[in-house]
Amino acid sequence: MKVAQFGMMLAATTATLSIYACEKSNPTEVAPETRVEASSVMTPASASDRMQKGGIVMMRRTANGGFDGGATSSSRGPLTPHSGLILDHTNTYAIFWGPAWSTNSQFRGDKITSIQSFFSGFGGSNYANTLTEYGTTSQSTFVTTIMDNSVAPNFDPGSAILGGHLCALLDSHGIAPDYYAFYAVYTTARYIPNPNGYLGYHDKVTCHNVTIHEALLFTADSVSSTDFSFVTDNIYHSNNAAELVNVTAHELAETITDPDVSSGWYAIDGKGEVGDKCNFTFNSSAPFLTLHNGSVFKLQGEWSNTAFYNATGAPNGNVPTEKGCVFSSAPWVRATVSGPIVFKQSQQSTFSAPITAGTPPYTYIWQISSPLTFGYSSTTSSTFTITLYSSVPTQTQYTVTAIITDALGHQISPRLVGNAYPGF
Numbered sequence: 001m002k003v004a005q006f007g008m009m010l011a012a013t014t015a016t017l018s019i020y021a022c023e024k025s026n027p028t029e030v031a032p033e034t035r036v037e038a039s040s041v042m043t044p045a046s047a048s049d050r051m052q053k054g055g056i057v058m059m060r061r062t063a064n065g066g067f068d069g070g071a072t073s074s075s076r077g078p079l080t081p082h083s084g085l086i087l088d089h090t091n092t093y094a095i096f097w098g099p100a101w102s103t104n105s106q107f108r109g110d111k112i113t114s115i116q117s118f119f120s121g122f123g124g125s126n127y128a129n130t131l132t133e134y135g136t137t138s139q140s141t142f143v144t145t146i147m148d149n150s151v152a153p154n155f156d157p158g159s160a161i162l163g164g165h166l167c168a169l170l171d172s173h174g175i176a177p178d179y180y181a182f183y184a185v186y187t188t189a190r191y192i193p194n195p196n197g198y199l200g201y202h203d204k205v206t207c208h209n210v211t212i213h214e215a216l217l218f219t220a221d222s223v224s225s226t227d228f229s230f231v232t233d234n235i236y237h238s239n240n241a242a243e244l245v246n247v248t249a250h251e252l253a254e255t256i257t258d259p260d261v262s263s264g265w266y267a268i269d270g271k272g273e274v275g276d277k278c279n280f281t282f283n284s285s286a287p288f289l290t291l292h293n294g295s296v297f298k299l300q301g302e303w304s305n306t307a308f309y310n311a312t313g314a315p316n317g318n319v320p321t322e323k324g325c326v327f328s329s330a331p332w333v334r335a336t337v338s339g340p341i342v343f344k345q346s347q348q349s350t351f352s353a354p355i356t357a358g359t360p361p362y363t364y365i366w367q368i369s370s371p372l373t374f375g376y377s378s379t380t381s382s383t384f385t386i387t388l389y390s391s392v393p394t395q396t397q398y399t400v401t402a403i404i405t406d407a408l409g410h411q412i413s414p415r416l417v418g419n420a421y422p423g424f
């Protein structure tokens with residue numbers, strides 16, 4: 001989830017950049033002290049963005065991770081749900097930390113307006129819909145922008161200190177901490193191109209006993225207009241703004257699908273959340289994506305297990321032989337099961353699974369857990385009426401599951417858990 005880069009020191013002189021550019025195209029020649037994992041995940045320089053991204057890797061922040069993108073040529077497989085924790089929807093905040101965001105128009109450029117435009121257009125977009133196969137909605141609401149004119153440290157203060165600062169900032173603005181919020185903090189601190197450098201990360205922290213979700217994003221340019229050009233746009237947005245928006249999209253997607261950086265969706269080997277596996281992977285044929293508000297951005301793909309299983313999509317940014325990065329999707333089928341949670345012998349019970357998203361027509365298969373035996377009216381409609389015939393000797397938990405498939409072959413299996421009682 002961290003975006004890392006390798007290179008020299010922060011000082012962005014022409015000479016430094018010259019060395020850096022050399023390293024980008026000759027990863028095996030990187031000086032030993034700069035090699036680490038970053039150099040081992042260099043991808044073929046088949047596309048200009050791929051070349052420009054250099055050795056960017058994502059690091060997970062907790063014990064599941066370490067570096068993403070360790071040297072391997074093997075498939076690392078699908079994302080797996082762990083406990084399946086996701087954010088059903090998000091409320092986004094753009095927080096600009098450091099006086100330069102307000103006072104330095106050259107530094108600010110079009111970054112703030114671009115980020116606002118991204119957040120405003122993300123919700124309901126086909127880009128956001130790529131995440132719905134993991135159970136979330138594409139609902140995301142841009143709440144507000146906060147200009148934080150306190151001086152930002154010229155480095156990553158760490159997740160906990162960032163969280164404390166964020167919590168105090170929310171207090172000072174009278175904003176209650178929100179579990180569903182994505183607080184994106186854009187610091188005036190620069191991305192540092194060293195072996196452990198990274199462009200951003202996300203994490204969870206606690207604010208007044210509420211778990212909240214933060215991200216820290218570094219700027220990759222400098223006041224002297226040095227431009228690392230991780231993303232080449234220069235059509236709709238400056239490259240520096242496009243880069244920040246791209247990393248924002250990466251961290252937002254990962255916050256939605258792995259909000260606590262532990263219990264959500266990430267690759268089975270513990271390396272790579274939904275954004276990591278497609279880090280800086282753009283749609284080669286149509287790199288500019290239109291969001292729900294009509295804004296256009298060059299955005300990296302997000303990992304789709306469905307695309308992976310179908311061997312479609314763009315390649316994993318770190319494992320070119322593994323496909324699964326997608327840029328657009330129809331909303332995944334979505335439904336919940338409702339019905340009685342107390343189930344009595346010889347009593348007819350009807351369950352239903354109204355669909356709230358997906359592509360019709362739908363097919364249904366209903367299941368109920370043993371040891372119950374039952375008669376049923378149908379297993380292929382949106383409702384399921386059954387009568388319990390066999391007596392259960394004691395209170396027995398049951399599960400009613402609706403396996404629903406939409407016209408695109410997308411499937412969901414919502415379930416309801418209740419209790420069956422002996423007789424009545």
Ligand SMILES: [Zn+2]
Nearest residue numbers: 001002058276
């Ligand atoms: Zn990531």
